[in-house]
Amino acid sequence: MTSTLRRAGGFAAVGTLALAAPELGRAAAAPFAIVALLAAFVIDEGPVFDLFARPQDRRDGRLNGLAGFSLAATGLAILATAPRESMPTGVFVAAVLVVAYGNVGARAVERLWSDPGRSVAGFSTVAFLAAAAGQVLVAMALGRTPTPASVVFLAAAGALVAALLRSMLYERDDPIVMLSTGLLLWLFDVIGVDAGIVNVGVALAVTVALGYVSYRTGTASVPGMVTGVLLGLLTIVFGGIGWFAILIAFxxxxxxxAKYRYEEKSERGVAEDNEGARGSGNVLGNAAVALVAVIGFAASSNMQLDPALFQFAFTGSLAAAMSDTLSSEIGVLFGEPRLITTLERVEPGTDGGVTWQGYAVGVVGAAIVAAVAVIGFTFDAPALAALTVVAGGVAGMTVDSVLGATLEGGRVGNQTVNFLGTLGGAVTSAVLAVLVL
Structure with missing residues (x-):
C-alpha cells in the first residue's frame, strides 16, 4: 500500500507540469488533459496505479482522484490561455501548486504529529512557498519582473483559501479546492495590491500570529483560525489598518x-459547542458581509462607486455581529428571556429569545465598533458617523433575533441567520450614511 506522503509526492509531480505553461502557450492544458485521460481510461494496474490510487480508486479500479485533479488543472489552464480576459499564467500556476504541494506539506507533518493545527500549518507553509516560487519562475520565463508584494500576497491568500476549503471538504475534493482557489486568486489579481512588500509581510505575520493565539487559547477551531487569518490578511491589504482594527476588535x-462564565452557561444549557471555539461557519456567518465590503472597497474605483458606502457597510455589518454576539453570550446569564415577536417568556437559549440586559449589552457592543471606526477612519462628521454605525448594529441585532424567532431551525440554521443579520446591519448603515452624511 502506497503511503499518503508518497501519493502526495506523485500528485505534486503532476502539478509541476504547470510550470511548462510559458513554453507551451495555448497548449498549456495538453499535459494535464493527457494525464486525465490516462488516469480515467488506461491505467488500472501497475506501479503508477499503486502510486496514485486512493482507497476508493482501488475499489473502482480507476484513478478517479488523479483524473479529477488533472481535469481541474486542465480547466484552469484553458482559462489561462483564453483569447480574451484570460487568467494570468502566474495565478494558474499558483493555484495548481498550492494544492499539489500543500498536500505534501500536510502529509509530511501528519507523519510526525496528529495535531490538526500542525497539519494545516504544514499545508499552508509548503503551499505558500510553492505558489511564491511558481509565480517567480513563470515571471522569469515570460521575461517579466515579478512584483514582490503581489507574489507574497497571492501565494499567502491562495494557501489560506485552499487550507480553509480543504478543512471543510474531503480529500477527494481537491479539484473543487483547486478551481475555487484559482478563481479567487484571479479576482484578487484583478483588484490589485497597492500595499508594498513590507506592509504585506507585516500583515501576514500579524494575522498568522493572532490566528495562532486564537487557536491555542481555544477561542477558534482550526477552520475558524484559518478563516480568521484569511479575513485579516484581506482586510489589511485591501482596506488598511483601520479596517483591521475593527475586525480584530470584533x-x-x-x-x-464566548468564554465568559462558560461553565455557568454550560450548566444552563446555553453554552456554545466546542467550548466556545469559533468554527469556520461561525466566522463566515458573522464576517462574510464584511469581507465582501472590503473587497468592494478595493474594487470601487473600477466600479465607479463611492468607497465610503463600503466603509459603512463594513462597520455596520461588524457592529451587528458584535451586538448579536454580546447580547447572546452575556444576555443569557441574566433573567428570563422573552420571545422578541410575542414577548412571551421562553427558556434560556431559545432562538429569538431576548433579555433587556442582553439588548443593552448589544448596544454597547455596537458603540465599541463605532468608537474604533471613528478612530480608524476619517469622517467629516464623526458623531453622526458613529450613530450611523450604532444604528446598523442595533438593526442587525434585531433582524437576527426576529429571524431566530420566526425562521431559524430546520433548513435555516444559525449561520444563515447570522449572515442575514449582518447584512441588515450593513444595509442600514450604508443607507443612513447616504441620507444623513
Missing part, C-alpha cells in the same frame, strides 16, 4: 465573550 471581544 473577533477579540466576541471570542472572549
Amino acid at each position: 473577533f477579540g471581544i466576541g471570542g472572549l465573550s
Whole structure:
C-alpha cells in the first residue's frame, strides 16, 4: 500500500507540469488533459496505479482522484490561455501548486504529529512557498519582473483559501479546492495590491500570529483560525489598518465573550459547542458581509462607486455581529428571556429569545465598533458617523433575533441567520450614511 506522503509526492509531480505553461502557450492544458485521460481510461494496474490510487480508486479500479485533479488543472489552464480576459499564467500556476504541494506539506507533518493545527500549518507553509516560487519562475520565463508584494500576497491568500476549503471538504475534493482557489486568486489579481512588500509581510505575520493565539487559547477551531487569518490578511491589504482594527476588535471581544462564565452557561444549557471555539461557519456567518465590503472597497474605483458606502457597510455589518454576539453570550446569564415577536417568556437559549440586559449589552457592543471606526477612519462628521454605525448594529441585532424567532431551525440554521443579520446591519448603515452624511 502506497503511503499518503508518497501519493502526495506523485500528485505534486503532476502539478509541476504547470510550470511548462510559458513554453507551451495555448497548449498549456495538453499535459494535464493527457494525464486525465490516462488516469480515467488506461491505467488500472501497475506501479503508477499503486502510486496514485486512493482507497476508493482501488475499489473502482480507476484513478478517479488523479483524473479529477488533472481535469481541474486542465480547466484552469484553458482559462489561462483564453483569447480574451484570460487568467494570468502566474495565478494558474499558483493555484495548481498550492494544492499539489500543500498536500505534501500536510502529509509530511501528519507523519510526525496528529495535531490538526500542525497539519494545516504544514499545508499552508509548503503551499505558500510553492505558489511564491511558481509565480517567480513563470515571471522569469515570460521575461517579466515579478512584483514582490503581489507574489507574497497571492501565494499567502491562495494557501489560506485552499487550507480553509480543504478543512471543510474531503480529500477527494481537491479539484473543487483547486478551481475555487484559482478563481479567487484571479479576482484578487484583478483588484490589485497597492500595499508594498513590507506592509504585506507585516500583515501576514500579524494575522498568522493572532490566528495562532486564537487557536491555542481555544477561542477558534482550526477552520475558524484559518478563516480568521484569511479575513485579516484581506482586510489589511485591501482596506488598511483601520479596517483591521475593527475586525480584530470584533473577533477579540466576541471570542472572549464566548468564554465568559462558560461553565455557568454550560450548566444552563446555553453554552456554545466546542467550548466556545469559533468554527469556520461561525466566522463566515458573522464576517462574510464584511469581507465582501472590503473587497468592494478595493474594487470601487473600477466600479465607479463611492468607497465610503463600503466603509459603512463594513462597520455596520461588524457592529451587528458584535451586538448579536454580546447580547447572546452575556444576555443569557441574566433573567428570563422573552420571545422578541410575542414577548412571551421562553427558556434560556431559545432562538429569538431576548433579555433587556442582553439588548443593552448589544448596544454597547455596537458603540465599541463605532468608537474604533471613528478612530480608524476619517469622517467629516464623526458623531453622526458613529450613530450611523450604532444604528446598523442595533438593526442587525434585531433582524437576527426576529429571524431566530420566526425562521431559524430546520433548513435555516444559525449561520444563515447570522449572515442575514449582518447584512441588515450593513444595509442600514450604508443607507443612513447616504441620507444623513
